[in-house]
Amino acid sequence: MSKILIVDDDESIRKAIAYKLKKNNYEVFSASNGIEALIKIREINPDLIILDVIMPGINGYEVLEKLNDAQELLSIPVMMLTGQGELKDKIKGFEKGAYDYLSKPFDHRELSIRVEALLRLRNLQKELIKTERLSVVGKIALNIKQEIEKPLNSIINLSESLLLQDISPSLKKRLNHILESSCRIRRIIQKFEKLQDTPVKNYLDGIKMIDLNLD
Numbered sequence: 001m002s003k004i005l006i007v008d009d010d011e012s013i014r015k016a017i018a019y020k021l022k023k024n025n026y027e028v029f030s031a032s033n034g035i036e037a038l039i040k041i042r043e044i045n046p047d048l049i050i051l052d053v054i055m056p057g058i059n060g061y062e063v064l065e066k067l068n069d070a071q072e073l074l075s076i077p078v079m080m081l082t083g084q085g086e087l088k089d090k091i092k093g094f095e096k097g098a099y100d101y102l103s104k105p106f107d108h109r110e111l112s113i114r115v116e117a118l119l120r121l122r123n124l125q126k127e128l129i130k131t132e133r134l135s136v137v138g139k140i141a142l143n144i145k146q147e148i149e150k151p152l153n154s155i156i157n158l159s160e161s162l163l164l165q166d167i168s169p170s171l172k173k174r175l176n177h178i179l180e181s182s183c184r185i186r187r188i189i190q191k192f193e194k195l196q197d198t199p200v201k202n203y204l205d206g207i208k209m210i211d212l213n214l215d
Contacts, residue, residue, distance in 0.1 A: 002119050003027045003044055007037040007063070008052040008081065013104075017050060020108050021115065034058025038066055046076060047122045048115060053082035053093070064096040075125050077118040081106075145189045152189070156182045 004026050008014050011032070018028045029044055031037040033055050041049065053060035060080060067073045077099040082089065090101045099121070100114055159179040163172060 001025065001027045002047040002122070003029065004048045004050065004115070005029045005031060005037065005040055005044065005046040006050045007031045007034070007055070007060070008050075009033060009055045010052070013052075013081075016108075017111065020112065024112060024115075026115075034060070034063045037063055041067070041073060041076070048118050049076055049078045050081050050115075051078050051098075053080055053089070061092065061096050064093070064098060068097050075122075077122055079114060079118060148189050149186070152182055152186055156186065 004021055006014050006017050006021075006028065007030075008017075009032050014030045014032070018030060021028045029040055029046065031040050035058055037049070037051070038058075040046075051060045051063060058066075060082070064078060067076065067078070074097075078097065079100040079102055080090075080093040080098045081102050081104065083104045093101055099118055102111060102114060156179060159175050159182065163175050163179070167175070
């Protein structure tokens with residue numbers, strides 16, 4: 001369920017928007033000012049922020065500036081909500097990082113459509129981040145393979161050479177164990193090379209995990 005934070009000093013507007021969004025099965029949170037909003041943003045990590053511009057204390061533009069200063073919050077889409085409908089005000093919001101702009105009074109159907117569009121964008125961003133992380137995992141795994149493979153092959157070759165010698169049964173048993181274990185490790189690290197194209201499986205609650213069952 002997508003989480004939406006409504007930030008507006010007008011309680012009636014907060015309640016009206018929250019009522020509409022809850023009917024659309026969103027998880028809704030509210031804040032009455034900029035400072036409260038910044039605290040809640042870090043607490044809940046919302047998927048969308050609906051942010052009023054004119055508020056006492058920290059206004060909407062200043063909240064945007066604070067979000068821009070925090071790398072982990074930059075990707076959260078923000079819809080500015082204000083009674084200021086002039087073009088210069090909208091441009092100012094976009095320049096400070098707003099994704100969309102809705103002027104009061106607004107139509108609730110338009111609000112719903114814009115919210116849905118921004119949440120689709122947020123979901124695409126999340127998928128892109130997951131893909132990039134999986135790509136990094138694949139590259140790290142390939143580096144590990146390359147670092148381990150050479151010394152491991154030396155161990156295997158040496159073990160095989162020693163087994164051809166006239167050695168005691170107890171030593172032969174130990175060498176066989178070393179050889180079997182080394183070959184098993186080699187089979188595992190050979191799979192690392194495939195991790196860059198590893199399939200991803202869906203698990204509970206939309207969580208995706210790398211499928212390491214590579215044959």
